[in-house]
Amino acid sequence: MKTLFERITILFENGEVKRDAYLLVEDERISYIGEERPDGTFDRTICGEGKLLCPGFYNGHTHVPMTLFRGYAENLPLSRWLHEKIFPAEDKLYPEAVHAAAMLSAAEMIKCGTVSFSDMYFFCDEIVDATVQSGLKANISRSTVAFTPNIKAEDDSRFLESVELFKKYHNTANGRIKIDMSIHAEYSTMPASCRYISDFAVQHGLGIQIHLSETRSEHEECISRYGVTPTEFFEQNGVFRAPVIAAHCVHLTDNDMQILAKNGATAVHNPASNLKLGSGVMRLSELAKAGVNITLGTDGAASNNTIDIMKEAYLAAILQKGTTGRTDEFNSSFFVTMLTANGAKMQGRADAGHIKEGYRADLVMLDMDMLHTLPIYDPCDSFLYCTNSSNVAMTMVDGKILYENGEFKTLDIEKIKADFKNITKTYFQN
Amino acid sequence: MKTLFERITILFENGEVKRDAYLLVEDERISYIGEERPDGTFDRTICGEGKLLCPGFYNGHTHVPMTLFRGYAENLPLSRWLHEKIFPAEDKLYPEAVHAAAMLSAAEMIKCGTVSFSDMYFFCDEIVDATVQSGLKANISRSTVAFTPNIKAEDDSRFLESVELFKKYHNTANGRIKIDMSIHAEYSTMPASCRYISDFAVQHGLGIQIHLSETRSEHEECISRYGVTPTEFFEQNGVFRAPVIAAHCVHLTDNDMQILAKNGATAVHNPASNLKLGSGVMRLSELAKAGVNITLGTDGAASNNTIDIMKEAYLAAILQKGTTGRTDEFNSSFFVTMLTANGAKMQGRADAGHIKEGYRADLVMLDMDMLHTLPIYDPCDSFLYCTNSSNVAMTMVDGKILYENGEFKTLDIEKIKADFKNITKTYFQN
Numbered sequence: 001m002k003t004l005f006e007r008i009t010i011l012f013e014n015g016e017v018k019r020d021a022y023l024l025v026e027d028e029r030i031s032y033i034g035e036e037r038p039d040g041t042f043d044r045t046i047c048g049e050g051k052l053l054c055p056g057f058y059n060g061h062t063h064v065p066m067t068l069f070r071g072y073a074e075n076l077p078l079s080r081w082l083h084e085k086i087f088p089a090e091d092k093l094y095p096e097a098v099h100a101a102a103m104l105s106a107a108e109m110i111k112c113g114t115v116s117f118s119d120m121y122f123f124c125d126e127i128v129d130a131t132v133q134s135g136l137k138a139n140i141s142r143s144t145v146a147f148t149p150n151i152k153a154e155d156d157s158r159f160l161e162s163v164e165l166f167k168k169y170h171n172t173a174n175g176r177i178k179i180d181m182s183i184h185a186e187y188s189t190m191p192a193s194c195r196y197i198s199d200f201a202v203q204h205g206l207g208i209q210i211h212l213s214e215t216r217s218e219h220e221e222c223i224s225r226y227g228v229t230p231t232e233f234f235e236q237n238g239v240f241r242a243p244v245i246a247a248h249c250v251h252l253t254d255n256d257m258q259i260l261a262k263n264g265a266t267a268v269h270n271p272a273s274n275l276k277l278g279s280g281v282m283r284l285s286e287l288a289k290a291g292v293n294i295t296l297g298t299d300g301a302a303s304n305n306t307i308d309i310m311k312e313a314y315l316a317a318i319l320q321k322g323t324t325g326r327t328d329e330f331n332s333s334f335f336v337t338m339l340t341a342n343g344a345k346m347q348g349r350a351d352a353g354h355i356k357e358g359y360r361a362d363l364v365m366l367d368m369d370m371l372h373t374l375p376i377y378d379p380c381d382s383f384l385y386c387t388n389s390s391n392v393a394m395t396m397v398d399g400k401i402l403y404e405n406g407e408f409k410t411l412d413i414e415k416i417k418a419d420f421k422n423i424t425k426t427y428f429q430n
Numbered sequence: 431m432k433t434l435f436e437r438i439t440i441l442f443e444n445g446e447v448k449r450d451a452y453l454l455v456e457d458e459r460i461s462y463i464g465e466e467r468p469d470g471t472f473d474r475t476i477c478g479e480g481k482l483l484c485p486g487f488y489n490g491h492t493h494v495p496m497t498l499f500r501g502y503a504e505n506l507p508l509s510r511w512l513h514e515k516i517f518p519a520e521d522k523l524y525p526e527a528v529h530a531a532a533m534l535s536a537a538e539m540i541k542c543g544t545v546s547f548s549d550m551y552f553f554c555d556e557i558v559d560a561t562v563q564s565g566l567k568a569n570i571s572r573s574t575v576a577f578t579p580n581i582k583a584e585d586d587s588r589f590l591e592s593v594e595l596f597k598k599y600h601n602t603a604n605g606r607i608k609i610d611m612s613i614h615a616e617y618s619t620m621p622a623s624c625r626y627i628s629d630f631a632v633q634h635g636l637g638i639q640i641h642l643s644e645t646r647s648e649h650e651e652c653i654s655r656y657g658v659t660p661t662e663f664f665e666q667n668g669v670f671r672a673p674v675i676a677a678h679c680v681h682l683t684d685n686d687m688q689i690l691a692k693n694g695a696t697a698v699h700n701p702a703s704n705l706k707l708g709s710g711v712m713r714l715s716e717l718a719k720a721g722v723n724i725t726l727g728t729d730g731a732a733s734n735n736t737i738d739i740m741k742e743a744y745l746a747a748i749l750q751k752g753t754t755g756r757t758d759e760f761n762s763s764f765f766v767t768m769l770t771a772n773g774a775k776m777q778g779r780a781d782a783g784h785i786k787e788g789y790r791a792d793l794v795m796l797d798m799d800m801l802h803t804l805p806i807y808d809p810c811d812s813f814l815y816c817t818n819s820s821n822v823a824m825t826m827v828d829g830k831i832l833y834e835n836g837e838f839k840t841l842d843i844e845k846i847k848a849d850f851k852n853i854t855k856t857y858f859q860n
Contacts, residue, residue, distance in 0.1 A: 070804070074811040077757045108801040275752025276815075305815040306802045315745075322705025327507045371538040372736045372819075374500070374847065375854035381504040385706075385735040389802075390820045417804065424805035 001043050001399065002026050005365075008048020013055045013341040013354050015333020015380045023053060025361040028174070028398035033357055050369035051393065052379055054336075055355050056115025056362035058343020059309045060268035061209075061247035061297025063121045063143075064105035064130075065098040068424060069302035078215060078277045086302060089428070097427065098123035100419045102130035105307055107411050110134060110403045112308040112389040113364035115396075116347060118245055118268075118297070120182050120209045124165050132173045135402045135410040137362070139245075139347045140165070141182035141209040146193035153196035162197075166204060174398065178207075178347065183239065185211040186222050186230040194237035201242035207348060208239060212267075213256070214248035215279045231256035240265060245346055247297055248273075249287065250280045257290035266293040266346040269338070271315040273299035284320050285329060295342045296335075308389050313339050317384055332384040365394035431473050431829065432456050435795075438478025443485045443771035443784050445763020445810045453483060455791040458604070458828040463787055480799035481823065482809055484766075485785050486545025486792035488773020489739045490698035491639075491677035491727025493551045493573075494535035494560075495528040498854060499732035508645060508707045516732060519858070527857065528553035530849045532560035535737055537841050540564060540833045542738040542819040543794035545826075546777060548675055548698075548727070550612050550639045552588075554595050562603045565832045565840040567792070569675075569777045570595070571612035571639040576623035583626035592627075596634065604828065608637075608777065613669065615641040616652050616660040624667035631672035637778060638669060642697075643686070644678035645709045661686035670695060675776055677727055678703075679717065680710045687720035696723040696776040699768070701745040703729030714750050715759060725772045726765075738819050743769050747814055762814040795824035 005023040010033070012018070024032035024042075032038045073085035098121075109117060116137035119127060124142050131138045142162045153159055162181055170179040181201040183189045189197075201208050213219040213230050222230045231252060234240060240263035249267040252260075260267055269282045287294055296316060298307040313335045321327045344353020352360040366387055368376055373386045395403040402410050435453040440463070442448070454462035454472075462468045503515035528551075539547060546567035549557060554572050561568045572592040583589055592611055600609040611631040613619050619627075631638050643649040643660050652660045661682060664670060670693035679697040682690075690697055699712045717724055726746060728737040743765045751757045774783020782790040796817055798806055803816045825833040832840050 068805070071807050071812045071816060074808065074815065075758050075761055081757075104801060104804065111801060272748060275748040276757070278751045278755040278757040280755070281752060305812075306818075308802065318702060318705040321708045322711060325708040325710070327511075327706070327708040328505050331505055369847070371534060371541060371843075371847070372738065374534065374850060375498070377501050378504065382501045382735075385504065386501055388736075388818065388820075390818075413801075417799070417801070420804060 002040070003044045003046065003399070004038070004042040005046050005048050005053055006037070008051050008053050009379055010355055011052055011054045011336065011379055011383055013337055015331065015336045017379045023355070025396070025399045028360060030355065030357055030359050030361050033355065046365070050367060052366040052368050052383060053355070054113070054364045054366065054383065055340035055353060056364050056395070056397065057113045057309045057339050058295060058347065058353070059109060059114050059117035059298055059307065060245065060266065060295035060343055060346055061270055061299055062117050062119055062307055063300035064117070064119050064127060064307070065093070065101040065121055065123065066300030066302045067105045067108070067307070068097060068101040068427065069300070070305050073302060078279065081277065081303070092427065093123065095123050095126050097423050099126040099130060100423045102127045103133070103411070103416045104420045105301070106130050106134035106136055107408060107413055107416055108307055109309070110136065110395050110408065111392060112310055113392045113395055114309050115362040115364070116343065116349070118180065118209060118347060120184070128169050128177055131177060133410065135397050135400055137176040137349070137397060139178045139180045139207060139209070140169070141180040143184050144182045144197065145184045145188040146190050147188065149190050150192045151190065156193060159193070159197060163200065166206065170206070176398065180207040180209050180245065181242070182209045185218065186233050187218055191237045194234065194239050198238045198242055207243045207245055209245045210234065210239070210247065212246035212249050213251040214274070216251050219251040229253055229256050231259050235259050243348065247299070248279065248282070250274055250282050252283065252287070254286065257287055257292060261291040264293070266295055266342070268295050268297040269312070269316055270297045270299045271312055271319050273303040277303050281319060281323050284316065285324060285326070293342050293345055294338055295346050296338050309339065310387065310389055313384060332380045335384050336380060361396055361399040363396040364392060366391040367393040432470070433474045433476065433829070434468070434472040435476050435478050435483055436467070438481050438483045439809055440785055441482055441484045441766065441809055441813055443767055445761065445766045447809045453785070455826070455829045458790060458830070460785065460787055460789050460791050463785065476795070480797060482796040482798050482813060483785070484543070484794045484796065484813065485770035485783060486794050486825070486827065487543045487739045487769050488725060488777065488783070489539060489544050489547035489728055489737065490675065490696065490725035490773055490776055491700055491729055492547050492549055492737055493730035494547070494549050494557060494737070495523070495531040495551055495553065496730030496732045497535045497538070497737070498527060498531040498857065499730070500735050503732060508709065511707065511733070522857065523553065525553050525556050527853045529556040529560060530853045532557045533563070533841070533846045534850045535731070536560050536564035536566055537838060537843055537846055538737055540566065540825050540838065541822060542740055543822045543825055544739050545792040545794070546773065546779070548610065548639060548777060550614070558599050558607055561607060563840065565827050565830055567606040567779070567827060569608045569610045569637060569639070570599070571610040573614050574612045574627060575614045575618040576620050577618065579620050580622045581620070586623060589623070589627060593630065596636065600636070606828065610637040610639050610675065611672070612639045615648065616663050617648055621667045624664065624669050628668045628672055637673045637675055639675045640664065640669070640677065642676035642679050643681040644704070646681050649681040659683055659686050661689050665689050673778065677729070678709065678712070680704055680712050682713065682717070684716065687717055687722060691721040694723070696725055696772070698725050698727040699742070699746055700727045700729045701742055701749050703733040707733050711749060711753050714746065715754060715756070723772050723775055724768050725776050726768050739769065740817065740819055743814060762810045765814050766810060791826055791829040793826040794822060796821040797823040
């Protein structure tokens with residue numbers, strides 16, 4: 001299968017722009033980028049007029065089944081949100097509900113130009129199935145908590161579930177599905193468990209998804225408990241020997257940032273969720289200066305409320321300026337890289353996240369000829385500050401078109417909506 | 431003309447919700463709201479299934495011609511943004527360019543559910559014409575600066591232009607167009623000019639649009655210059671005798687807020703622009719506690735970059751939680767009221783901004799049956815946190831449909847885009 005994009009403007013992962021370019025996708029990879037039309041015949045040619053072709057977007061932290069709880073718990077403090085609303089709601093979960101929500105979420109993400117996401121939740125078989133059906137990529141992890149001190153790996157059912165997932169799904173679906181390990185958070189995991197989870201990750205070359213210093217109280221309670229920060233706690237317990245994907249990172253110390261940087265960990269910035277739950281604002285400047293790999297995440301729909309990663313990029317950019325006053329600190333390209341190449345790096349996808357010959361054709365085509373995106377002086381700036389998901393004209397993963405001009409190519413969207421509505425209609429009645 | 435909305439969910443300006451309701455629009459007003467289908471025949475019936483009917487949205491502060499400069503000056507500090515980019519760009523303005531931009535902006539606002547806006551700029555004849563053509567409402571003011579000390583009203587050409595505008599357009603187009611006076615800002619206006627401008631406003635019952643304490647330096651330089659804050663300066667010079675529409679209000683003191691409250695002034699919150707230009711975050715809690723009428727504004731597209739007022743409501747809500755940590759301080763309804771009833775109050779439109787029998791039929795119908803808005807537990811919460819402009823299925827002003835299911839009813843959208851692109855293509859070449 002050969003698909004040629006003709007005379008299109010390309011926005012690369014580093015923010016560079018090439019106009020009037022040709023880009024050829026052969027099967028699942030980009031085979032040519034240039035100013036000359038390549039020779040040969042093509043199965044499909046796509047006119048690039050008024051369009052912008054970008055590397056696909058990565059959602060670095062989410063919980064896709066939580067679209068079930070979108071709008072269910074609003075205007076509450078985090079502790080009441082969790083204990084009065086979310087935990088009881090999660091207690092009622094069952095596989096069909098998770099599957100229906102994961103299907104809806106997959107569709108929503110595709111519509112917003114997402115090509116891959118990192119997920120931490122449970123009923124992961126259902127999440128894997130929805131992801132495979134949708135055509136998306138994902139690093140999926142079983143959210144693991146371990147409150148029992150000195151429990152052994154062989155007695156930890158959640159850990160064993162992770163191991164099972166790894167065996168069944170890691171690197172399946174042509175490498176689209178990867179399994180990460182998970183440590184839910186410092187406050188929910190005993191030191192011994194951190195050890196065997198990270199041992200397993202190191203042994204099998206897996207990433208570990210964690211929540212890290214999301215709230216001030218979480219950060220400070222850890223210091224009271226152990227005399228160290230959550231980051232130092234994880235370091236002491238061997239977690240950073242594996243590539244860590246650390247969500248939130250709102251209350252990190254400078255030393256925490258050094259630990260992340262020297263261990264090649266990724267900090268996932270979730271600006272909407274951190275604002276909405278009153279957690280605060282990640283210190284982006286300091287993390288960038290420390291050299292940490294930084295990506296963007298939506299968190300779950302219960303605290304966002306959409307899982308639109310384009311919104312997070314815009315929000316991260318303006319929030320950074322507004323809270324520091326340093327409006328010229330970052331160029332727009334910084335946020336484009338967060339959204340694309342840094343995401344692929346976080347997920348261990350060495351041949352993705354870049355618009356480059358030989359790389360996977362994970363691409364988003366935006367229609368820039370819309371009222372709210374005119375005029376265009378600099379396509380990179382326009383992308384960051386003007387576009388939203390309504391500009392997404394096409395989402396392509398591994399050379400396969402998943403969505404084009406409002407139509408889903410892999411998903412029966414009416415059935416997905418109907419299934420989801422059936423479940424949410426009665427979910428809280430039982 | 432009789433239009434009946436059948437079995438629709440109504441979100442009122444105070445956040446209350448009525449399901450399965452009937453709402454009848456007769457000519458330009460709402461004539462019936464109830465649970466029973468009204469008798470009679472109707473020119474049009476609209477099925478309310480999956481829809482949410484809201485009061486139309488007010489954009490409290492913008493400069494519509496600035497869509498010309500959307501994306502033109504990015505990632506700069508405010509002073510360089512203004513002096514190196516925006517002021518020189520504005521020096522090149524000419525009527526056709528302003529008209530083309532105002533037409534594009536009108537379309538963009540209609541698509542985002544805006545029914546009325548407050549504008550401060552120049553070439554106002556062009557802005558009035560675009561507004562009248564579009565079917566929108568607006569309070570339009572000629573941005574007035576006056577650097578000459580003790581200049582007399584009769585020698586102030588900008589003031590005289592405002593007077594001219596008032597005579598030509600105030601309360602025209604069936605009351606849709608109102609003319610406000612304008613005082614650009616404290617730093618750009620001499621005390622004597624504040625006097626004659628506010629005298630004129632008082633004499634003719636007009637509002638005065640001002641920029642107020644947008645940046646810290648503006649606020650502090652005023653204190654150095656006059657020994658009082660910008661708000662106190664305006665009070666001393668009689669400005670608050672008229673209804674003031676004060677944009678930004680980021681750096682107000684508690685006493686400033688008292689002055690606004692006791693004089694019935696409106697503070698316009700522009701969260702996106704204030705973040706993006708590094709100005710900071712308005713103290714919403716304190717303004718609300720002081721009893722100030724608070725609305726939302728996009729500011730111009732050069733600093734936003736869209737003029738989508740729905741985005742501002744969402745942003746105001748999450749920003750407030752994130753910067754204060756008080757996630758339960760405001761219900762969603764607070765922001766709905768800012769977006770609707772408070773806007774009508776600000777603009778002196780006594781029979782608008784409410785869904786109420788006898789009031790103007792300024793309505794927005796949202797399609798809630800979209801991926802990113804499912805499920806719906808509380809329509810008011812869903813509206814604030816989940817919807818965006820892609821949910822807007824209809825915008826109606828004075829009973830007239832301006833936009834429905836992607837189609838503009840009053841505007842030739844292809845011509846508007848073509849005209850705008852022609853102008854912006856060459857704008858900076860001369």
